[in-house]
Amino acid sequence: MRVVTDRLPHALRSDALDNRERILDAARALFSADGLDVPLREVARRAGVGPATLYRHFPTKRTLLAEAFADQLHACRAIVDEGCADPDPWRGLCLVIERICELHARDRGFTEAFLSAYPGAEDLAAGRAYTVRAVAGLARRAKEAGRLRSDFVLDDLILVLMANKGIRAASAASQVKASRRFAGLVIQAFEACPRHAPLPPAARLASAGRGPVDDGSTP
Amino acid sequence: MRVVTDRLPHALRSDALDNRERILDAARALFSADGLDVPLREVARRAGVGPATLYRHFPTKRTLLAEAFADQLHACRAIVDEGCADPDPWRGLCLVIERICELHARDRGFTEAFLSAYPGAEDLAAGRAYTVRAVAGLARRAKEAGRLRSDFVLDDLILVLMANKGIRAASAASQVKASRRFAGLVIQAFEACPRHAPLPPAARLASAGRGPVDDGSTP
DNA sequence: CGGTAAACGGACGCCCCCGTCCGGTTGGCT
DNA sequence: AGCCAACCGGACGGGGGCGTCCGTTTACCG
Numbered sequence: 109m110r111v112v113t114d115r116l117p118h119a120l121r122s123d124a125l126d127n128r129e130r131i132l133d134a135a136r137a138l139f140s141a142d143g144l145d146v147p148l149r150e151v152a153r154r155a156g157v158g159p160a161t162l163y164r165h166f167p168t169k170r171t172l173l174a175e176a177f178a179d180q181l182h183a184c185r186a187i188v189d190e191g192c193a194d195p196d197p198w199r200g201l202c203l204v205i206e207r208i209c210e211l212h213a214r215d216r217g218f219t220e221a222f223l224s225a226y227p228g229a230e231d232l233a234a235g236r237a238y239t240v241r242a243v244a245g246l247a248r249r250a251k252e253a254g255r256l257r258s259d260f261v262l263d264d265l266i267l268v269l270m271a272n273k274g275i276r277a278a279s280a281a282s283q284v285k286a287s288r289r290f291a292g293l294v295i296q297a298f299e300a301c302p303r304h305a306p307l308p309p310a311a312r313l314a315s316a317g318r319g320p321v322d323d324g325s326t327p
Numbered sequence: 328m329r330v331v332t333d334r335l336p337h338a339l340r341s342d343a344l345d346n347r348e349r350i351l352d353a354a355r356a357l358f359s360a361d362g363l364d365v366p367l368r369e370v371a372r373r374a375g376v377g378p379a380t381l382y383r384h385f386p387t388k389r390t391l392l393a394e395a396f397a398d399q400l401h402a403c404r405a406i407v408d409e410g411c412a413d414p415d416p417w418r419g420l421c422l423v424i425e426r427i428c429e430l431h432a433r434d435r436g437f438t439e440a441f442l443s444a445y446p447g448a449e450d451l452a453a454g455r456a457y458t459v460r461a462v463a464g465l466a467r468r469a470k471e472a473g474r475l476r477s478d479f480v481l482d483d484l485i486l487v488l489m490a491n492k493g494i495r496a497a498s499a500a501s502q503v504k505a506s507r508r509f510a511g512l513v514i515q516a517f518e519a520c521p522r523h524a525p526l527p528p529a530a531r532l533a534s535a536g537r538g539p540v541d542d543g544s545t546p
Numbered sequence: 547c548g549g550t551a552a553a554c555g556g557a558c559g560c561c562c563c564c565g566t567c568c569g570g571t572t573g574g575c576t
Numbered sequence: 577a578g579c580c581a582a583c584c585g586g587a588c589g590g591g592g593g594c595g596t597c598c599g600t601t602t603a604c605c606g
Binding site: 340341342343366367368378379382386 | 564573
């Protein structure tokens with residue numbers, strides 16, 4: 109899979125490279141706003157190119173997705189790294205939850221891709237695996253600090269992301285607002301508290317069809 | 328649950344009535360499992376009738392939806408009534424949340440219809456309005472009893488339903504399990520607790536395009 | 547400035563869904 | 577038994593998305 113097309117010099121003609129960027133911009137805009145079900149034709153139209161041009165640059169939809177969401181994936185990773193860097197693991201975890209929820213609220217397409225609603229997109233899956241692994245460590249530390257409830261399971265975060273995906277508001281602003289409130293609710297539900305009754309058992313979630321999240325954090 | 332199709336005598340021929348039932352059964356099964364995006368052709372195929380027959384009985388998709396989900400709507404209402412009948416409003420509210428979430432987890436199509444992901448379906452909207460009104464009273468009492476956090480807003484329940492809708496698992500069993508755990512989390516987040524920090528402000532949600540839920544419970 | 551290879555995009559055929567029409571079939575009543 | 581009306585479902589035309597082909601244009605280089 110080609111990630112760095114502009115690394116080798118002059119592999120693309122100038123107009124081709126220009127179109128490529130235009131296609132990516134259009135894809136990002138449309139996928140973010142309307143999800144992954146946007147017809148590729150529509151992307152091409154918005155980019156001002158013919159369908160053939162789009163298919164030449166991105167033979168399949170997943171190649172387009174992989175490139176279009178590279179930014180978001182990096183943002184995701186940055187958020188997780190920032191959370192992990194926080195000396196207070198609970199605060200770090202809260203930050204991760206809030207920021208990731210907001211990121212997903214702002215970009216519907218990325219959410220669908222991240223949760224592998226769309227088949228393929230290995231790059232995203234790989235990025236997600238890294239993210240999951242890092243958060244697992246954060247959660248473990250938060251538990252040891254006594255701030256995160258002990259019956260928390262990593263799949264709960266996937267649960268939260270899926271749930272966050274379900275939230276839909278009319279405007280982008282409301283969407284972020286609603287997601288923020290939701291994150292607040294979730295965080296309070298996760299916080300260790302003597303009044304907390306034990307939760308129902310966790311379920312195996314269909315994550316990327318590769319089985320549930322496997323991490324080494326719950327021995 | 329049988330609505331009144333057989334109230335007017337002999338309005339339909341026996342084979343017509345038989346087909347009608349078969350179509351409704353097929354619709355219920357497919358909508359429940361796969362959501363509302365199932366092609367009507369598929370419903371007809373499963374019912375063992377031609378497309379024309381389906382369209383004759385249900386000229387538009389919403390007429391089919393309205394009848395297909397009448398049962399679920401009644402179940403919904405029954406759950407709410409049961410919750411309201413509980414002398415402990417908090418326990419009643421918890422019951423409502425748990426049962427409604429499970430109901431929605433078992434029936435994807437009903438969830439979409441209930442949240443008006445699909446335009447039309449006035450009957451559902453009316454039923455939803457009743458439900459919302461009743462739950463509003465329950466929430467008010469739970470607040471007065473000091474068990475429900477005071478910054479709870481009725482829209483939070485819509486938020487929860489939308490979130491619950493986002494949860495998706497491979498099997499129906501996992502789906503219910505995941506939804507149950509989610510409901511548990513939400514309930515704990517809703518419970519009044521001195522450790523609770525205030526939540527982010529509620530957002531206006533896009534509910535049925537008719538503006539946000541309007542109830543008289545928060546004067 | 548001219549040649550060439552690369553890139554462009556309009557157009558094509560395929561498939562699926564939709565909603566409707568019409569000739570054949572069957573239930574119900576006398 | 578027999579008739580009629582109601583009902584059935586295969587078939588049709590329309591629309592839209594998909595992925596590909598090919599004649600034309602254009603950037604690059606000598």
